[in-house]
Amino acid sequence: MDQENRTGHEVTFGGVALAPGDHLCVFHRGRTDRDRLLVPFLAEGLRAGDAVLYLAAEGERETFRERLAAAGDLDLTEPDGGHLRDGEFAPDALFGTLDGWSRRKLATGDHSFGRIAGDMSWAAPRLSSALIDALLAEEVAVTAWGKRFPQVVLCLYDLDLFGGDLIIPMIKAHPKVWMAGTLVENPYYCSAAEDGHHPGFERRNTP
Amino acid sequence: MTPENDAVPLGHEAKTDSWWRAQLSDLYGLFAISMMMFDGREAADILRLAATSVPSLSGCTTDAAYLIDEDGTVTPQDGAEEAYPGLGAEVGKLGGHSGRIELADGHWRWCYALRGLGGLTGNLVVRAEKSPSRDELFLLSSLGQQTAAALASSALLKRERRQSVTLRELNEQLSTSVKRLKRQTQVHDVLSTISASGAGEPGIANALHELTALPVAIEDRFGNLRAWGGPGRPDPYPKVAVHRREELLRHAATLSEPVRVKDRLISLVRPRHEVLGVLALIDPGRTAGTDEVFALEYGSTVLALELSHQRSLAEVELRLRRDLVDDLITGTGDGSAYARADAIGHDLRRPHHVVVLRWSGELAEDMVAEATARAVTTLGLASLVSRHSGAVVLLVAGPPDGAALHASLSESLGAEGAIGIGSRCDTPARLPKSYAEAVRALEIRRGSHTPNGVTTFDQLGIYRILDTGQNHADVVEFVREWLGKLLDYDAQRNAELVATLAQYLECGGSYGDTAAALMIHRSTLRYRLGRIRDITELDLNDVDSRLNLHLATRVWQVLRGSE
Numbered sequence: 129m130d131q132e133n134r135t136g137h138e139v140t141f142g143g144v145a146l147a148p149g150d151h152l153c154v155f156h157r158g159r160t161d162r163d164r165l166l167v168p169f170l171a172e173g174l175r176a177g178d179a180v181l182y183l184a185a186e187g188e189r190e191t192f193r194e195r196l197a198a199a200g201d202l203d204l205t206e207p208d209g210g211h212l213r214d215g216e217f218a219p220d221a222l223f224g225t226l227d228g229w230s231r232r233k234l235a236t237g238d239h240s241f242g243r244i245a246g247d248m249s250w251a252a253p254r255l256s257s258a259l260i261d262a263l264l265a266e267e268v269a270v271t272a273w274g275k276r277f278p279q280v281v282l283c284l285y286d287l288d289l290f291g292g293d294l295i296i297p298m299i300k301a302h303p304k305v306w307m308a309g310t311l312v313e314n315p316y317y318c319s320a321a322e323d324g325h326h327p328g329f330e331r332r333n334t335p
Numbered sequence: 336m337t338p339e340n341d342a343v344p345l346g347h348e349a350k351t352d353s354w355w356r357a358q359l360s361d362l363y364g365l366f367a368i369s370m371m372m373f374d375g376r377e378a379a380d381i382l383r384l385a386a387t388s389v390p391s392l393s394g395c396t397t398d399a400a401y402l403i404d405e406d407g408t409v410t411p412q413d414g415a416e417e418a419y420p421g422l423g424a425e426v427g428k429l430g431g432h433s434g435r436i437e438l439a440d441g442h443w444r445w446c447y448a449l450r451g452l453g454g455l456t457g458n459l460v461v462r463a464e465k466s467p468s469r470d471e472l473f474l475l476s477s478l479g480q481q482t483a484a485a486l487a488s489s490a491l492l493k494r495e496r497r498q499s500v501t502l503r504e505l506n507e508q509l510s511t512s513v514k515r516l517k518r519q520t521q522v523h524d525v526l527s528t529i530s531a532s533g534a535g536e537p538g539i540a541n542a543l544h545e546l547t548a549l550p551v552a553i554e555d556r557f558g559n560l561r562a563w564g565g566p567g568r569p570d571p572y573p574k575v576a577v578h579r580r581e582e583l584l585r586h587a588a589t590l591s592e593p594v595r596v597k598d599r600l601i602s603l604v605r606p607r608h609e610v611l612g613v614l615a616l617i618d619p620g621r622t623a624g625t626d627e628v629f630a631l632e633y634g635s636t637v638l639a640l641e642l643s644h645q646r647s648l649a650e651v652e653l654r655l656r657r658d659l660v661d662d663l664i665t666g667t668g669d670g671s672a673y674a675r676a677d678a679i680g681h682d683l684r685r686p687h688h689v690v691v692l693r694w695s696g697e698l699a700e701d702m703v704a705e706a707t708a709r710a711v712t713t714l715g716l717a718s719l720v721s722r723h724s725g726a727v728v729l730l731v732a733g734p735p736d737g738a739a740l741h742a743s744l745s746e747s748l749g750a751e752g753a754i755g756i757g758s759r760c761d762t763p764a765r766l767p768k769s770y771a772e773a774v775r776a777l778e779i780r781r782g783s784h785t786p787n788g789v790t791t792f793d794q795l796g797i798y799r800i801l802d803t804g805q806n807h808a809d810v811v812e813f814v815r816e817w818l819g820k821l822l823d824y825d826a827q828r829n830a831e832l833v834a835t836l837a838q839y840l841e842c843g844g845s846y847g848d849t850a851a852a853l854m855i856h857r858s859t860l861r862y863r864l865g866r867i868r869d870i871t872e873l874d875l876n877d878v879d880s881r882l883n884l885h886l887a888t889r890v891w892q893v894l895r896g897s898e
Contacts, residue, residue, distance in 0.1 A: 155371070257390075287371060292388025295371070296364035307367060308374050316359040 137176060137241055139280055141169050144311045148241070149275035152311070153267070153302035154284045155295065159185075162284055165306070166245060167195065169282070173243040174200030179233035181226075183210035183246035201239065203229065207250040217251070217259060219266045223273070230277045242279035252289040260297055267301035268318050361392055361474055365481070372485035378402055381489055382412055382457055385482040392478060393471035395461040398422060398444060402457045405490065422460065431455045433479075443467070447479035451487025515625070522546055522630045526637045536641060540564030543614075543634040547627045550617040552599075553638065556584065556610045567617070584610055593631050595621075600628070602635040604642055611642040655679050660721035660730055663763055664689060664770035672763040681719055682732060687760045689769040690718075690729040690737070691777045694744070694752030703727050703748065710743040726777070730766065734759075737789035751787035753780040758792050775799075782807075784895050797886060798893040810890055817887035820870050832870070835863045837888035840881065 139146045142165050146152070156162040166182075173180045174196060181203045184192055189204045196202050205225070213221045226244065233239050251259060267283065274281045285298060299305055303317045368388050372381045379402060386397040399415035399422055411423065425436045426446050436444040443466050449457040459479060467475070529542040540551045544564035551564035558580045560572040575583075584603065587594045588610065593602040598619035604612040614635045616623055623631075659675050676683035694703045700722055707727050711718045717732040729735075737756050744752060755777025757769030772792035779802070780790035792799070802810045815822075821832045835853060839860070842848035850860045864875065873880045 157374075291386070292368050292384050292392075293390050294387075295384075296361075296368060296388055296391035299364045299367045300360045305367060308370050312367075314360070314363050316356050316363055318357075318360060 179239040245282040369481040398462040449483035456486035536562035606639040657721040689757040691773040695750040
């Protein structure tokens with residue numbers, strides 16, 4: 129799908145316009161701060177007829193369904209159906225889910241645009257050097273994969289839960305970072321080609 | 336010494352684009368962390384962010400982190416306790432400076448002293464298996480500098496917040512004080528205005544009710560209701576026993592603020608040491624707060640002024656009355672006397688009698704005077720009251736009922752006393768004479784066998800001439816000379832020969848009138864007169880004997896105190 133042909137469709141986050149293929153790392157402080165940014169973003173997409181997928185924090189699915197489902201095509205899942213399988217981080221399964229969703233919603237022509245957001249708080253109690261490395265690889269891969277569809281991907285990290293050991297790698301991995309109320313671009317982000325991270329998703333994504 | 340001294344020497348190999356990109360990416364991460372440190376978070380959170388960033392920027396790990404507050408207190412952060420033993424002491428030895436730390440495990444350690452504008456704010460100790468590269472050390476130094484700046488900013492922010500809180504609290508206190516002052520000013524204005532308006536006690540009670548929305552009672556010191564403000568006035572007004580009332584007043588007098596007594600909040604009206612009354616808020620719901628208590632206290636001050644004023648007026652009037660009485664009984668011009676009497680509302684143009692009262696010596700003059708004032712009011716006697724030479728002096732308009740006055744005083748004072756009444760005065764000029772007559776009658780009554788009673792000057796009759804005051808002993812001797820034997824006989828036999836003789840002579844020697852007056856049979860009278868002749872050996876038909884006996888019985892009657 130040629131995302132460059134898509135015009136007249138405004139996508140904003142925190143009042144800032146986003147472009148198709150954007151992959152944002154969003155740092156927020158607590159869930160109230162997250163929802164202040166996230167809910168208008170999702171609601172805007174639903175109102176515009178976008179396909180919306182939210183990988184919610186544990187126990188949040190029904191809350192978001194009640195708040196947003198009536199507005200449009202909303203898919204909701206929690207960590208066990210998103211980033212985790214049997215309680216462990218499963219990037220391959222995650223990419224399978226994401227890629228399948230984008231193909232179903234966007235490649236078939238049902239929707240002209242997609243919005244994906246993932247709450248990353250599930251990682252806080254599992255944090256380790258290995259998980260940080262795995263997350264870094266995942267984020268690098270998502271950046272590359274996200275550009276293949278007319279969509280925007282947000283990864284939401286709670287600063288009350290994570291420290292510098294996760295924050296700095298995530299900043300390195302994202303081309304755009306939302307922090308302290310500002311969207312800043314990172315021209316030196318780690319790309320898949322440079323870092324050599326090629327999760328299974330990349331292989332599946334090959335046409 | 337700088338950590339660069341320990342750094343792995345720089346190679347001279349060419350840096351690849353990938354290397355530069357990684358370096359710039361690290362710098363960008365450091366920049367982002369720095370931004371987060373300045374987002375208003377707490378000092379401990381800033382240090383946590385720095386400590387957890389160390390592994391992402393270098394091959395080092397954070398060994399320990401310490402926060403140092405404004406007063407120099409060092410607080411080890413999470414994980415510091417698990418650091419190598421003695422690490423804290425080694426950090427202390429650096430004296431607030433950055434420096435290398437050597438411990439027995441051989442690891443490379445460096446303590447970054449986090450110094451900001453306000454001085455030392457913390458220490459960050461990093462550790463590695465071997466010395467980091469200069470690039471890593473550059474990032475760690477930058478991280479330390481950013482952390483120190485963020486901690487200094489946080490301290491400033493904290494101080495500013497603290498000052499803001501203090502300022503807000505002061506503003507709230509000021510606001511509360513202003514509200515209270517406004518309320519107190521209103522209380523002051525309302526009560527001062529009502530006091531100046533002459534509305535008196537009812538006006539004060541109503542104003543206080545308007546200010547507090549509570550019923551108000553003004554009582555005298557004995558518990559009698561003087562005024563009521565608001566609804567629910569009890570009828571009849573309840574009154575506690577005297578001893579309980581006195582106990583309450585004594586207790587309240589020991590306190591500097593109103594005291595709660597059951598459903599009432601009371602304040603003593605006590606301009607000096609004397610309690611003039613009690614001001615009470617009726618508050619069964621116990622809703623009275625600071626404002627109501629202030630209104631009550633200020634109300635009692637205003638009421639004290641009112642009652643003091645009333646007391647002063649009463650005292651002035653009393654003094655004027657006393658001065659007038661004193662002048663009248665010592666002699667003053669009629670014109671002046673009439674004018675002064677008119678000024679205090681007394682009609683001196685009516686005929687007057689001077690009445691002098693002297694009661695048992697154990698009673699205070701004040702009590703007798705007050706009881707006399709109440710008695711003349713009760714008896715409806717228009718009079719002026721004063722005190723003179725230890726006795727109470729009354730100037731009574733119209734004929735005084737001496738017996739009723741004596742009975743009233745005997746009942747209220749519960750003691751014996753004598754009253755002397757002077758003769759009628761048609762002009763003020765005669766009052767000194769009437770006063771002297773009243774004093775004479777009083778003294779004669781007090782010197783008689785029955786000193787408890789009333790004697791009018793008119794009753795003295797011939798005695799007025801016989802007893803001039805200086806010859807009392809001669810008069811008594813005269814009585815003894817003529818009636819001594821009969822008096823002794825009566826005393827020994829419990830007989831009534833002197834009374835029989837006196838009545839016989841008063842009746843002009845008429846057997847019939849005498850027997851009727853004494854309510855005895857004529858034969859009894861005849862027997863008694865026979866005994867009188869035998870005992871006295873006198874002829875009752877002899878003119879001289881008869882005159883002397885008649886005078887003696889008259890004097891005997893006066894001295895006996897008969898009416």
